[in-house]
Amino acid sequence: MKAIVTAPGGLDALKLVDLPDPGKPGAGEIRVALHGSSLNYHDLGVALGKPPTDGRVLMADGAGVVEEIGEGVSEFKVGDHVVSCFFPDWHDGRPLPGGFARTPGDGIDGFACEYTVRPATEFTRAPKGFSHVEAATITTAGLTAWRALVEIGRLRAGETVLVLGTGGVSIYALQLAKAMGARVAVTSSSDEKLERATALGADYTVNYKTHPEWAKKVLEWTNGVGVDHVIEVGGPGTLSQSIQATRMAGSITLIGVLTGIQGDVPTAMMMGKQIILSGLIVGSRRHQLDFVQALDTGIFKPVIDRTFRLEELADAFRYEKSGSHFGKIGLEW
Ligand SMILES: NC(=O)c1ccc[n+]([C@@H]2O[C@H](COP(=O)([O-])OP(=O)(O)OC[C@H]3O[C@@H](n4cnc5c(N)ncnc54)[C@H](OP(=O)(O)O)[C@@H]3O)[C@@H](O)[C@H]2O)c1
Numbered sequence: 001m002k003a004i005v006t007a008p009g010g011l012d013a014l015k016l017v018d019l020p021d022p023g024k025p026g027a028g029e030i031r032v033a034l035h036g037s038s039l040n041y042h043d044l045g046v047a048l049g050k051p052p053t054d055g056r057v058l059m060a061d062g063a064g065v066v067e068e069i070g071e072g073v074s075e076f077k078v079g080d081h082v083v084s085c086f087f088p089d090w091h092d093g094r095p096l097p098g099g100f101a102r103t104p105g106d107g108i109d110g111f112a113c114e115y116t117v118r119p120a121t122e123f124t125r126a127p128k129g130f131s132h133v134e135a136a137t138i139t140t141a142g143l144t145a146w147r148a149l150v151e152i153g154r155l156r157a158g159e160t161v162l163v164l165g166t167g168g169v170s171i172y173a174l175q176l177a178k179a180m181g182a183r184v185a186v187t188s189s190s191d192e193k194l195e196r197a198t199a200l201g202a203d204y205t206v207n208y209k210t211h212p213e214w215a216k217k218v219l220e221w222t223n224g225v226g227v228d229h230v231i232e233v234g235g236p237g238t239l240s241q242s243i244q245a246t247r248m249a250g251s252i253t254l255i256g257v258l259t260g261i262q263g264d265v266p267t268a269m270m271m272g273k274q275i276i277l278s279g280l281i282v283g284s285r286r287h288q289l290d291f292v293q294a295l296d297t298g299i300f301k302p303v304i305d306r307t308f309r310l311e312e313l314a315d316a317f318r319y320e321k322s323g324s325h326f327g328k329i330g331l332e333w
Pocket residue numbers: 039040041042140141144164165166167168169170187188189190193208233234237238254255256257258259280281282320323324325327
């Protein structure tokens with residue numbers, strides 16, 4: 001079967017290879033014909049060789065159709081549309097230690113291939129009416145936005161949400177927050193992308209390049225109060241502004257590292273405002289089942305900026321690296 005694997009040398013060295021067919025499912029397993037994936041910043045890091053890997057099948061997100069069922073599997077039947085889970089072993093409850101050691105497309109082989117055989121518990125049903133590419137976006141970006149706003153943030157209608165930039169996680173968070181009756185502010189480096197965010201329902205927008213002190217603008221928008229929730233994908237370069245833009249006892253979910261992995265935090269201001277800062281890495285299978293149930297109601301479908309063919313994965317990553325996208329970048333075959 002066709003697969004895309006890493007090789008030393010980054011994007012230029014990504015290889016389309018022919019791997020052995022994974023065969024028939026054993027007890028508790030399913031065989032899935034994969035047809036879609038979506039790109040995440042995390043996958044780009046692996047493809048660029050951080051950490052260096054050789055021969056790793058890329059991509060954390062995978063969606064497709066169940067082809068065969070192993071003994072004892074009752075949750076799925078042949079023909080079901082399914083989508084992968086980011087943490088194969090985290091089914092419910094508290095997160096497990098171990099970082100990305102068991103994350104597909106990083107610590108173990110991912111879904112940039114035609115077929116896979118894995119335990120049925122490593123998948124959930126795909127949301128009703130979603131294409132394979134749309135379904136694949138829930139594994140990482142979608143579930144991260146869901147967990148930040150619903151599981152951790154306990155978002156309520158009428159609250160205010162700030163999302164940073166217009167990448168996969170942030171646009172998912174914008175769509176979800178609007179669907180739940182929140183008011184949403186969006187930052188971006190591009191006025192054109194901010195217009196697209198407004199068309200999707202954003203209530204307030206600010207260009208973080210032309211307004212480096214964007215927290216002041218967000219505070220003005222909230223009459224000096226600050227927002228209830230921040231989807232923090234920037235990290236050290238944005239956290240100080242995010243803290244300034246948050247209301248007393250508001251919540252910041254620390255999700256991303258777009259500006260680096262270490263830096264100064266205005267601890268006194270954070271303490272004085274009694275802000276709740278939560279780190280988060282995607283979510284459990286239980287969270288994904290709940291998210292799929294919500295998406296089944298038809299609240300929204302993810303924004304797919306552009307879709308590439310599997311063989312074009314290196315070009316898809318170059319497109320992601322250019323920062324031109326708005327929402328998700330898809331991969332199909
Ligand atoms: N913790 C988790 O579970 C989890 C899950 C998914 C992703 N992440 C992390 O979250 C971050 C975003 O991931 P993604 O997949 O959504 O990435 P992405 O789709 O590649 O989004 C990148 C976008 O971020 C925006 N951006 C870049 N620098 C920024 C800055 N200084 N301030 C505000 N926005 C900035 C840009 O938006 P504009 O073009 O509009 O300026 C850019 O297009 C990454 O660090 C990723 O590793 C974490």
